[in-house]
Amino acid sequence: MSKTARILALHGGLLAVLLALQFVLPAYHHGNLARIMVLAAYAIGYNILFGYTGLLSLGHALFFAAGMYGMALMIRLFGAAPAPALLTGVVAGALVSAALALLALRTTGVAFMIVTLMFAQAGYLTVLYFADFTRGDEGFVIKAADRVLWGIDLGDPANRYFAAWALFSICLGFCLWLVRAPFGKTLVAIRENEDRVRMLGYDTYLHKWAAMVVSGTISAAAGAVYGLLFGYAGASFAAVEYSILPLLWVLLGGAGTVSGPFIGTLLMFYLIDIASGLTEAYMLIAGLALVGLTLFAPQGLGGELRRRLWKWLP
Amino acid sequence: MTLLETRGLARHFGGLEAVKSVDFDLPEGEHRALIGPNGAGKTTFVEMICGRIAPSAGRVFLDGADITALPAHRRIRRGIAYTFQITSVFAQLPVRENVALAARRRLKGQALEAAVQAALRQVGLAGTGDELAGTLSHGHQRLLEIAMGLVQRPRLLILDEPTQGLSDGEIDHFKRLVRGLKGEITILLIEHNMNVVMELAERVTVLESGAILAEGTPDQIHRNPAVQAAYLGTG
Numbered sequence: 001m002s003k004t005a006r007i008l009a010l011h012g013g014l015l016a017v018l019l020a021l022q023f024v025l026p027a028y029h030h031g032n033l034a035r036i037m038v039l040a041a042y043a044i045g046y047n048i049l050f051g052y053t054g055l056l057s058l059g060h061a062l063f064f065a066a067g068m069y070g071m072a073l074m075i076r077l078f079g080a081a082p083a084p085a086l087l088t089g090v091v092a093g094a095l096v097s098a099a100l101a102l103l104a105l106r107t108t109g110v111a112f113m114i115v116t117l118m119f120a121q122a123g124y125l126t127v128l129y130f131a132d133f134t135r136g137d138e139g140f141v142i143k144a145a146d147r148v149l150w151g152i153d154l155g156d157p158a159n160r161y162f163a164a165w166a167l168f169s170i171c172l173g174f175c176l177w178l179v180r181a182p183f184g185k186t187l188v189a190i191r192e193n194e195d196r197v198r199m200l201g202y203d204t205y206l207h208k209w210a211a212m213v214v215s216g217t218i219s220a221a222a223g224a225v226y227g228l229l230f231g232y233a234g235a236s237f238a239a240v241e242y243s244i245l246p247l248l249w250v251l252l253g254g255a256g257t258v259s260g261p262f263i264g265t266l267l268m269f270y271l272i273d274i275a276s277g278l279t280e281a282y283m284l285i286a287g288l289a290l291v292g293l294t295l296f297a298p299q300g301l302g303g304e305l306r307r308r309l310w311k312w313l314p
Numbered sequence: 315m316t317l318l319e320t321r322g323l324a325r326h327f328g329g330l331e332a333v334k335s336v337d338f339d340l341p342e343g344e345h346r347a348l349i350g351p352n353g354a355g356k357t358t359f360v361e362m363i364c365g366r367i368a369p370s371a372g373r374v375f376l377d378g379a380d381i382t383a384l385p386a387h388r389r390i391r392r393g394i395a396y397t398f399q400i401t402s403v404f405a406q407l408p409v410r411e412n413v414a415l416a417a418r419r420r421l422k423g424q425a426l427e428a429a430v431q432a433a434l435r436q437v438g439l440a441g442t443g444d445e446l447a448g449t450l451s452h453g454h455q456r457l458l459e460i461a462m463g464l465v466q467r468p469r470l471l472i473l474d475e476p477t478q479g480l481s482d483g484e485i486d487h488f489k490r491l492v493r494g495l496k497g498e499i500t501i502l503l504i505e506h507n508m509n510v511v512m513e514l515a516e517r518v519t520v521l522e523s524g525a526i527l528a529e530g531t532p533d534q535i536h537r538n539p540a541v542q543a544a545y546l547g548t549g
């Protein structure tokens with residue numbers, strides 16, 4: 001099989017398995033997997049900036065929340081239908097990431113992490129400050145009647161699963177295409193050696209800016225869909241935890257691999273799910289898993305797969 | 315016709331004058347060597363030409379146009395290619411992708427693939443395309459740098475100590491390669507190996523303490539007492 005055929009078979013196979021699982025999973029895991037697929041889409045967005053471009057952001061909750069609130073406030077304040085509300089969320093994420101990228105990319109390394117973190121905190125505080133509209137910490141529910149998209153009730157578990165799968169498929173397919181396109185290859189080269197890329201005649205600032213907008217827009221799409229599918233928007237999604245989580249998922253699954261974000265999100269979700277059934281200190285178990293990962297598989301599970309088995313893994 | 319021109323080009327690092335007001339002309343098509351003792355300011359000088367560092371004073375002209383204010387990537391797009399003194403390939407990427415990155419601004423698809431193969435063959439690295447660049451020997455990484463320069467089809471190719479760390483056989487190959495570019499590409503070559511300079515350069519510029527000490531044919535430079543003094547320290 002050619003390299004391209006293998007790549008398509010692997011990722012197509014993953015999507016087919018996820019689609020088929022919808023008919024066999026018990027209700028609890030069925031609901032979990034829908035959630036995981038939406039969060040994995042968020043991780044895919046994060047991975048484009050972190051895994052492929054080499055920029056470690058600690059502020060992606062800002063983009064996730066921009067999508068979620070862009071969508072949810074349209075419904076709450078203006079009574080919009082789900083489709084234009086979703087679109088508003090995505091556009092809000094694109095605008096916020098475009099503006100933040102202009103500022104944050106003036107810095108590099110640790111300063112970039114701090115600047116993104118601070119802006120995301122400012123976003124979180126903004127959500128709390130305008131509690132009249134956002135209901136702050138408490139958040140607000142999006143009523144079942146407002147969650148019917150083109151006649152499809154997204155509150156229904158089967159529809160919700162399918163919608164989550166659709167979002168995940170689009171993001172996975174887009175990411176696969178992107179990293180094999182010239183633009184994606186240039187991003188990888190920037191991650192490896194930015195100075196050299198500049199001296200090959202590329203505008204590296206523009207490339208990094210575009211990568212951040214793509215990454216932020218995908219994150220916002222995930223945030224908007226998450227709010228719509230699960231019927232809730234709250235300030236906790238704008239908090240620092242939601243900036244750290246995609247980083248952990250991507251590290252666990254394999255930074256700079258297309259399927260890694262899904263693997264990482266799936267494992268971390270169930271790790272926390274199982275651990276929290278055993279002890280209240282469940283984050284300790286998640287922490288130990290990450291320590292083990294750094295020791296034995298520093299490139300994440302996807303990275304190890306690529307190193308040991310499938311050199312062609314994109 | 316003059317391809318590259320600098321006027322009063324200077325660079326200070328704090329109190330240190332690395333390059334002092336250099337006027338330099340390089341006619342189109344010429345193969346010019348830039349030599350000088352360590353610390354003479356050679357690398358600083360070419361880095362100002364290709365835009366890696368900003369000059370403290372002076373101007374750079376390419377083909378008559380003032381490019382002093384242009385960022386590095388826009389100068390590269392105007393036809394300057396620069397190979398790094400300290401090997402700077404993409405170690406984690408395949409050799410083929412290293413060259414493709416250099417070529418992708420102007421080519422795609424089949425033409426890109428063909429140009430990559432041709433450049434690798436030209437420097438004697440055919441057959442290494444799938445290896446990771448970091449696994450190549452130091453000498454081969456130097457050759458890969460040159461392939462990345464050539465595949466851009468530059469008008470001006472700046473080679474910063476290309477033969478450093480190459481074996482005798484590889485140096486012979488390099489000399490043949492550069493001779494084959496006569497009439498195609500203008501070359502500015504920083505080189506310590508006098509043998510290579512004498513054989514490849516049509517003219518030589520000697521830089522010492524940030525200023526031009528002498529300029530002439532390899533023979534003239536060879537006989538120049540000031541140059542001998544600078545190199546041997548007997549002045």
